[in-house]
Amino acid sequence: MGTGASSRDGDEIAFRLPAENLSDRLDRALALSLPGFSRSRLQALIRTGQVTVGGRTIVEPKYRVNAGDEIRLTVPPPEPAKPAPQDIALSVVHEDDDLIVIDKPAGIVVHPGAGTPDGTLVNALLHHCAGSLSGIGGVERPGIVHRLDKDTSGLLVVAKTDAAHRSLAGQFADHGRTGVLERAYKALVWGVPPRRKGTIDAPVGRSPRNPERMAVREGGRAAVTHWRLLDTFAGADGSPVAGLIECRLETGRTHQIRVHMSHVGHPILGDAAYGSGFSTKSSLLTETQRNLLASLGRQALHAYLLVFSHPRSGETMRFESQLPADFQALVDSLKRG
CATH class of the missing domain: 3.30.2350.10 (Pseudouridine synthase)
Structure with a gap:
């Protein structure tokens, strides 16, 4: 980074281009010297007259600069966001x-x-x-x-x-192909899958019947979900009625897990959009379990694991989240039978 370079907003940043910048575009030279900014951001700052080279304001991102050029960059404070800040509790x-x-x-x-x-x-x-x-x-x-x-x-x-x-x-x-990223979810699904684990590789796109929903369809975007069975539960009559599964995403399509599990015949409990055809399955639950599912009022899907590399330190950050109380109560009731 050039001498005196900084990446804070609301500052004037002044530095000379180092020797390795023999001759280059202004936007590219700035991106090399100021890794805290995206190149598109730097181009916008150039075009709005926030950059001088040797005391002269430059508004062309492709302007050629050379080693030793003195550059000054004025970074305006961030514009207020359009969404209004609201005091809503966060965990x-x-x-x-x-x-x-x-x-x-x-x-x-x-x-x-x-x-x-x-x-x-x-x-x-x-x-x-x-x-x-x-x-x-x-x-x-x-x-x-x-x-x-x-x-x-x-x-x-x-x-x-x-x-x-x-x-x-x-x-x-x-999606973790070359790095440490992991995302894993826990879900309760109707029925018990025939295997302990599996992979669903099926393209997902907008449903031709209902554009507000997604569906497995030809011409959709590639979507891959890996799942494994964690537990199985019997219904009121003693027959298998539901399973607790873990899902890991290789892609991140809208509603991917919900669409994929419905596609293979094991929609998520409480999923009104993709599991409505299985609502009669609730008759296999005990009265207590039916009441707990009704009070849940949503799909039984929880993002419980998140692993990524810290963008500054490179440290692997790993976080796990317990099931919400209402979700856990339904799982506990299914275990008791």
Whole structure:
């Protein structure tokens, strides 16, 4: 990094290009000297007149610079985020200057969208992290790199800086093929799979019958889910009625686990979208179990394990989350029979 270089927002950064920058584009030279910024962010700063070379304002990212050139970069404070900060309780598992890990409860949407303008995890994070977000792409906002469905509970990591956002996004895009990333879920499914473990490799895309839902379909995006059976449960008549499984994702498609398990005939208990055809299975449960499932009021799916490499230190970060109390109560009741 050039002398005096920094990556904080709201600063003026001044440095000379080192000898290895013999001749290069301005945006590329800045990206090499300031790894805390994305190249697209630096290009935007150049175009808005925030960069000088030798005292002259440059607005062309492709401008040629040379070793020894003095560069000054003015970094405006992050623009206020459009979603409003809201004081919503969060279960914080870990937090540092680069990221925050949340144990998300069921019932909360991750990001504002159509029909959910506020009351989301992003609104809660904007309040909780006020003053500690350096800005993602120049905007004061948390960096969402993966999501959980509204009614899926469990672990979720969010970036607080541009550099952390790029690192985590890269790890999630790689899905652990070359790194330490792991994501694992626990789910209760109808019926007992015939094997102890298996892999579902089936493309997922928008359902042609209902565009609000996903489906296994030709022409969909590649989707791979690895599952293993953790426990089996008998119904009121003593016959197998449900199983507790662990799922690990090799891809991250919308509703992937829910769609895949329904596709192989073992939809998740409580899943109104992808398991409604199995609602009569509840007659095989005891009255107590039926009441517990009704009170759960959602799919029995929990993101219990999250492992990733810390974007700054490289340390392997591992987090596990216990099943929510209502989910655990249903599991305990199924065990008792």
